[in-house]
Amino acid sequence: MIYVVATLMIKPETHAEFIAAATACIKETRKEPGNIAYDLHESVTDHSKMVFVEQWENAEALVPHRAAEHMKAFGRVVVKCLSAPPKIEVITPEKVDVR
């Protein structure tokens, strides 16, 4: 199992368009084989900071994910919304303590 934390800084005026496109992408991504969890969150301290928190069975599941039509469609919107390059952290855990 892996985690992905993807942080995207968006231009305030694109907020509604970004959320709409992300919501459509989330719906399809959650159907993908290998996806465990996939959701988008808005920082409460900086409303232009949008963070995907994802879990996948393994890193291989990311390959078809990135090629999926719903991700390409979302990508076409994202490029218009970003105010800075995204930071995507793909985390392979050695250990996860769940409390």
Place this chain on the structure above:
Amino acid sequence: MIYVVATLMIKPETHAEFIAAATACIKETRKEPGNIAYDLHESVTDHSKMVFVEQWENAEALVPHRAAEHMKAFGRVVVKCLSAPPKIEVITPEKVDVR
């Protein structure tokens, strides 16, 4: 370096109180030795799902964090807000790919 992903499901009517208490706690936590990143995010698909995404230099830094007065003060608010037990994932990475 470790990550903490803490997911808290809150009662809708406590949203404002929870955000206010969390914001105060975030301000102080970011000053703590060993903290790298600490922020609270609201899911865009479920507004009662609140997710802390944190980075710490090591797991030891969590000990004084949990004992800190600002965390205790936040905890006293959280217990009134939760609609389900929180899920706290402490992730020790084997590997992190940053893109």
